[in-house]
Amino acid sequence: MDDLTDRAAHLAAAHSERPDHGDRPDHGFGPIVVDLTRALAAAHLGDNHLAVTLHHRATTTDAWHRLPAEHRAAHLVDLTRAHLDLGDHHAAGRALLTADRIAPAEVRLRPVAHTMLTAVLRAGPTPADLTRLAATIGLTVAP
Template sequence: MSAATGDPRRAGLAAVSLAQALRALRRGRLAMTAALDAVPHLGLAASPDSLPEEPALTGTLLVEAALAAAACGDAAAAGDLTERAARLATAHDERHHRDHDGIGFGPTTVELARALIAMRLGDHSQAVAIHQRATSDDAWHLLPAEHRAAHLIDITRAHLDLGDPHAAGRALAAADAIAPAETRIRPAARTALTAVLRAGFPAADVTRLAATVGLT
C-alpha cells in the first residue's frame, strides 16, 4: 500500500487484499476501515466517462467492508454497505466488469456477499436461500473460478449448521471441480470436509476428495 501511494487503483487493490487478510485474522473492524479508507479515492459516481474498473473496484471494497462488518457482528453497517454496493452494481453490466486483475463485480457478487453476511449473522436458512438464487443465475459462471470456489467453501458452514452435510459435501465437490487449489489448500475447506466425513455416508466424490487431500 505504501508503494501504491498516489495511485488510487493500486492502493485500492492492495486494500482489498489487506481487508481479506484482516478478516481472516478476525480483525473485522480494522478490515472494514482498511476497505472504506480506499473508497473515496476511487469515487462512487458512475458516469459514461469513468473507467470500467473503477466502479468494479469500488464495489469490491464496499463488499469487503460489508463482510468485515458482519464478521464483527455489526448487522446495521453490513446492511448499509451491502445496499451501497447493490446500488452501484445495478448501474453496471456484470459482463463488463472483469478486468486483468481478476476483479468481478456486479449484482451476483453482491448477492453472494448477502448470503455470507446472513450466514455470519446467524441466519443460515436465509443464507442458503440467497446462495441458491444467486448461483442459479447465468452471471454466476462469469465470475472468476477462485471466487466461485471460495464462496462454495464458505457456504458449507450454513449447510452444516442446518444439519445438511450432503449439501455441504456437494458444495465442496463442486468447488474442487472449479478450482482444486481452493479446496486442497484452504484450511476452511479441510475443516468443512472433516465435518462432512464425520456426519457419515459421504458421496463418492466427497470420499475421493478426502483421499486426495489426505483425510480418511
C-alpha cells in the same frame, strides 16, 4: 450489514450499467458479487436458511458462471458451514465437490476447506467421491 450491502448493491448496479463494465470476470465487482456477499453475511449472522436461499438465487444466474472459477469455488467452500449448521451434510458435501470441480486449489489448499471437509465427513455417511477427495488431499478423519 443491510445498509452496507444496500449501498454496495446501488454502486454495483450503477457500475454495471456502464458500457465498459458490468458483471465481467475481469473486474470482480457487480450485482452478483453483492448477492453472494449477502448470502455469506446471512450465514455469518446465523440466518442459514436465508443464506442458502440467497445462494441458490444468485448461483442460478448467468452472472454466476461469468465469475472467475476461484471466486465461485471459494464461495461454495464458505457456504458449506451454512449447510452444516442446517444439518444438511449432503448439501455441504455437494458444495465441496462442486468447488473442487470448479477450482481444485480452493478445496485442496485452503485450510478452511479442509476443516469443512473434515466436518462433513464426521457428520454422517458420505458419498465415495467425497471420501476419495479427502484421501487425495491427505485428510484422515478419526472417529
